[in-house]
Amino acid sequence: MIELRQYAPATLRNRDAILAILRDVLPTRGRILEIASGTGEHVVHFAKSLPDLVFQPSDREPRAMQSIEAWAEATRITNVLAPMVLDVSQTPWPIAAADGIICINMVHISPWEATLGLVRGAAAILPSQAPFYLYGPYKREGFPTTASNQAFDQDLRDRNPAWGLRTLEAVAAIAQSAGFSGPTVSEMPANNLSLVFRRI
Numbered sequence: 001m002i003e004l005r006q007y008a009p010a011t012l013r014n015r016d017a018i019l020a021i022l023r024d025v026l027p028t029r030g031r032i033l034e035i036a037s038g039t040g041e042h043v044v045h046f047a048k049s050l051p052d053l054v055f056q057p058s059d060r061e062p063r064a065m066q067s068i069e070a071w072a073e074a075t076r077i078t079n080v081l082a083p084m085v086l087d088v089s090q091t092p093w094p095i096a097a098a099d100g101i102i103c104i105n106m107v108h109i110s111p112w113e114a115t116l117g118l119v120r121g122a123a124a125i126l127p128s129q130a131p132f133y134l135y136g137p138y139k140r141e142g143f144p145t146t147a148s149n150q151a152f153d154q155d156l157r158d159r160n161p162a163w164g165l166r167t168l169e170a171v172a173a174i175a176q177s178a179g180f181s182g183p184t185v186s187e188m189p190a191n192n193l194s195l196v197f198r199r200i
Contacts, residue, residue, distance in 0.1 A: 004070035006039040006063065010105070014189060015045045018104065018135055021186055021194045022046060025131045030099025031056055033125075035088060035118060036106035040068030046102075047080045054079050056095065058086035089117040097125050104135040107171065108153075111162035116174060123178040123199065132180060132197040135188065138168040146191045168193065 026032060029052050034043050037057035047055045057068045057080060068083040084094055101122045107115050122132045137149050145153070149165060156163040172183050172195075180197040188194050 004066045005074060006067040008039045008041060010190075011039065011041040011045075014104075014135070014192065015042055017189055018042070018194065019046060019049055021188075021196070022050070022102070022133065025133060025184075025196050026050065026053060026100050027130075028052060030054070031097075032100045032102060033095060033098040034058060035086065035101060035103040036060075036110075037068050037083060038064055038105075040064070040071035040083070042102075042104055043068065043080055044071045044075045044077050047077045048075065051079055054081065056081045056098065057083040058095075059083060060085060060087040087117075088114055088121055091117070091121065091124075093121045093125060095125060097127070098130070099127070100131045100133070101126060102133045102135075106136070107134060108136050108138075108156060108165050109163055112166070115166065115171060119171075119174050119178045119180070123180065126199040128199055130199045132175070132199065134171070134183075134195040134197075136192055137165050138171070138193050138195075139165050140168045140193075149191050168195070171195070172197075 031054045033056045035058055037043050037059050040057060043055050043057045059065055065083045072080045086093055139145050153165040175197050179200050181200055183195040183197050186194040
């Protein structure tokens with residue numbers, strides 16, 4: 001039998017730190033949309049730990065869709081819905097409403113236009129005060145970029161000139177212009193940041 005589950009080594013390192021933040025910011029009930037679910041490892045971990053929430057994973061890559069389905073089946077999680085095909089740059093999104101949005105490690109591995117689409121799409125489907133959560137490495141004005149993040153940024157740009165670490169302040173400005181609060185920023189392991197925006 002072909003193993004369809006994919007594995008991202010970083011997931012084991014960051015999932016519990018992310019979960020600790022999500023416990024504080026996600027609503028106690030409702031539907032949480034995960035953008036760019038990738039392997040599906042994050043969403044099944046969060047769903048197992050937050051059983052009163054329903055998680056809607058999404059991705060635009062067929063292999064990711066297969067992996068998400070395989071992880072949900074293998075873990076027998078009942079509060080993870082079937083993954084939907086969602087390209088943040090295409091409007092309207094195939095989901096009309098959500099009570100929160102999670103997006104982990106997408107912003108730096110996609111063109112800037114994808115971040116613009118992500119923010120606009122999130123603003124269109126989230127109700128007032130709903131959380132919009134981003135996780136990943138960022139540059140920050142007034143803060144030195146670590147050597148590891150500098151190297152990672154260069155590696156990303158070598159692979160695709162449209163990729164690369166974004167400046168936190170630029171992402172926050174786009175979010176605020178779309179109707180979100182300024183972000184609550186939390187330092188995370190391996191020089192990553194958690195950003196929590198709220199729909200105004």
